Amino acid sequence: MNNSTIWHRLAAIDSRILYLALLVMVAVPLLRPIGLPLVILDEVRDTLALIASFPEGSVVWLASEVAATNAAELRPMITAFARYLVMQNHRIIIGGFWTDGCNLARIWLDPIFEEMGAVYGVNYVNLGYRPSSTSVLDECRKDIINAYSDRDIAGRKLSEMPVMAGVTKASDIDYLVCMSPGTPGTSTYISAWRATGEVDVIIDCPTSGMYTTAGNNYQAGITKGLVGGLNGSAQVEQLIGYPGKAIRGMDAQGTGHFAILLYLIIGNIGYYQIRRMDREAKEHAGG
Amino acid sequence: MRRTVPLILSFTAGILMILDSYFKIPIINNFATDYLMRSISVSVAWAAGLGSLNLIRLHIRHISSKRQNYQFSYVLIGVWLFMLTCGIFLQGNTANPFYQFFYSNIQVNLSAAVYSLASFYLASSCYRAFRARSVESTVLLVSAAIVMIGSVPVGAAIWSGFPAIQGWLLKIVNDSVIRGWSIGLTLGGLSQSVRNLVGIERGHLQAGE
Numbered sequence: 001m002n003n004s005t006i007w008h009r010l011a012a013i014d015s016r017i018l019y020l021a022l023l024v025m026v027a028v029p030l031l032r033p034i035g036l037p038l039v040i041l042d043e044v045r046d047t048l049a050l051i052a053s054f055p056e057g058s059v060v061w062l063a064s065e066v067a068a069t070n071a072a073e074l075r076p077m078i079t080a081f082a083r084y085l086v087m088q089n090h091r092i093i094i095g096g097f098w099t100d101g102c103n104l105a106r107i108w109l110d111p112i113f114e115e116m117g118a119v120y121g122v123n124y125v126n127l128g129y130r131p132s133s134t135s136v137l138d139e140c141r142k143d144i145i146n147a148y149s150d151r152d153i154a155g156r157k158l159s160e161m162p163v164m165a166g167v168t169k170a171s172d173i174d175y176l177v178c179m180s181p182g183t184p185g186t187s188t189y190i191s192a193w194r195a196t197g198e199v200d201v202i203i204d205c206p207t208s209g210m211y212t213t214a215g216n217n218y219q220a221g222i223t224k225g226l227v228g229g230l231n232g233s234a235q236v237e238q239l240i241g242y243p244g245k246a247i248r249g250m251d252a253q254g255t256g257h258f259a260i261l262l263y264l265i266i267g268n269i270g271y272y273q274i275r276r277m278d279r280e281a282k283e284h285a286g287g
Numbered sequence: 288m289r290r291t292v293p294l295i296l297s298f299t300a301g302i303l304m305i306l307d308s309y310f311k312i313p314i315i316n317n318f319a320t321d322y323l324m325r326s327i328s329v330s331v332a333w334a335a336g337l338g339s340l341n342l343i344r345l346h347i348r349h350i351s352s353k354r355q356n357y358q359f360s361y362v363l364i365g366v367w368l369f370m371l372t373c374g375i376f377l378q379g380n381t382a383n384p385f386y387q388f389f390y391s392n393i394q395v396n397l398s399a400a401v402y403s404l405a406s407f408y409l410a411s412s413c414y415r416a417f418r419a420r421s422v423e424s425t426v427l428l429v430s431a432a433i434v435m436i437g438s439v440p441v442g443a444a445i446w447s448g449f450p451a452i453q454g455w456l457l458k459i460v461n462d463s464v465i466r467g468w469s470i471g472l473t474l475g476g477l478s479q480s481v482r483n484l485v486g487i488e489r490g491h492l493q494a495g496e
Contacts, residue, residue, distance in 0.1 A: 018414055019407045036440035039450050068398035100395075103381065107391050131331040135324035142320060154382045208438070215458055216465045231438055254441035256406065261432055263414035268428070271418050 007277065011270025018263060025259040029251035036251060043218065044235040047203055047225030048084065054174055056089040059167055061199070063178035063189060064096035064105035070181040073207045075108055076233040076246035078179050081205065082109045084240045085177070086116045091163050092124035093173070097133035097184040102126055102153055121161040128153030133184040137192035140170045175201035175224075180210055190222060200224075205232070294486045301484040343367065430456055 054060075062085065066074045085092050094109070096102045106126055118124055127148050130136045139147035144167060150158050158164050166172060170192075176199050180186040186204045193199040201224045206214040208229030218226040227236055230253055233246035300323055306312060307319035346360035370389065377383040381390075419425040436442035437453025482488035 013414070015411045018411050022407060022410050036444050038440055039443050041454075068395040069402040071395070071399050072403065103390065104395070106382075107387070107395075130328070131335065132328040135327040138320055138324045154379065212457065212461055213465050213469075216462050216469065219458070219462055220466075229438075250440055254439035256410075257435045257439050258441055260410050260413050261436055263410055264417055264428065264432060267414040267417065268419050 005273075005277070007270050007273035009270075010266055011274055013266070022256065022259050025255045026252045029255050030248065033248050034251045034254075036254065038231075038234055038238055038247070038250065040235050040239065041232075043226045044232055045239065047227050048236065048239055050201070050203070050225050051084065051088060051090075051175070051177075054088070054090065058088075058090045058174040059172060060085055060090045060092055061173045061176045062092050062094045062105075063176060063180075063185075064094050064101040065098050065179045065181060065185050066096070066104050067098050067100045067181065068104070070207050071104070072249070073230045073233065074179045074181060074205070075104075076230065076237065076244055076249065077205050077227065078105065079108060079112060079244065080233055080236040080240060080242065080246065081177055082112050083116065083242050084236065086113065086118045086123065087240065089123075090174075091167075092118075093163070093167070094124065094126040096127075096129060097131075097136070097188070098181075099129055101179075102128045106153060121156070122163055125158065125161055125163045126153040127158075133188045134192065137170070137188065141193070141196060141198055142169055144169060144172075170198035173199050175199065175203065177203045177225075178205060180204055180206040180214065182207075182210060185210070186214065186217065186223060190217065194222060203227070290489065290492050293492055294489075298484055298486065301480075339367070430460075 051060075062078070062081065064078060066078060082092070094102060094105050096105065109124075110120075113120070113124055128151075130148065136147050145158050145164070148158060152158055152161070173193075176189055176193070178186045178189055186202065186206065189199070189202055194202055202222070203225030204214050204217060204223040205227050206229070208231070211228030211232075214223070214226060214228060217223045227233070230246050230249050234250045237244050237246050303315055303319055303323060306315050343364060346363055349357045349360040350364075370386070373383065373386040373389070374381050377386055380386070417428055417431075419428050433449065434453050434456055436445070437449035437451075437456075442449040442453070479488065483491070
């Protein structure tokens, strides 16, 4: 049996060649964006319309459940939403139960808030990380200030901040926007605040991986908005008129997906042909 | 005794939490929030400390027995001590610019880089392992390919039907399956909780025996 046919070579390409090809296919559109048009989903359009339906001064809990590992998808997402929430003049309370979540929000969002003229303590506040989402969220049902020991991420008094005026418990929050790479994430807030009737409107912003399960809650009406993955972030960026990293990243994601699809096809062509040749060889040997 | 006391404690705590969820009884609601729920925060904080100490103990053992690549254990312990010291003793703690510099320029970037490497392994494994060996695997392969290509602009540019088929696969086929298994998962979790609560399941009490 000849093992050096084109089909054998096709089915056994060196991993380093595959890595290099993928790197080139992802890097080129990042350096020279193609600018393919986005398909805007109804769910993204509806989500932004829902946020716009809340009056100025509404209180939004921006759940920064992010980490460096999902920054590629959720950084553009939380950035686009932060911009949009400031544009709506809503009061933003940033909380999070991933250890890096609130710190990353500070690094990523503070320059954006500053650029858009939002004032810390007046238009937004960052509560900082607290261990155990279940107990903190449960305590917030009674007293948010107490649950956070009356201190924000930098140790300043929450009770003296105008942004917290009239916000004493979870039911004072008008709606929630949750970045969700897993648990803690949207499901945590659903159990803690949605199921208990504290917050009715939850907008789910999962990673692409979590998007496959998030659709279920959205379809059932448990979450009222859904924007998923880098694709969703790019759509938000386009709709609010602030093209950023997500739109640039979509070209690279597209060519990356295309590369993986090519690998699938090439690998399967090689596999199919080798299997056919093996079968024929056996028939010849037997006949 | 070693089993009975934890069983009584977990049964009492469980019943109180169930009552707290379904009834408005101020004395139980307050007890559940002020003591039981807060004890979770305390446990989590202890677990973080315990985990750190355990990690350091493990790496000290690596160094003392000079296991393979033990030099990296020095790096881990050194970095752990450095960040811990900065976070606790510098003015402003983790908000201190010195701490933030190391955090945002090293930890964040390294974490993102390591995670990004997974995409290369994923691409390689797709090529090597994702084979149309049977009807089922062919259906899976075709669905995966359509969802993948339909979720990016290049898919719509190739054929406008890709996003529509991808949407149908996700919203109809996928959501139905997810709903089915999530209901099953919840029922399973519920029955497991009842078994733990009433003491039928005692595996978690057998540590050290």
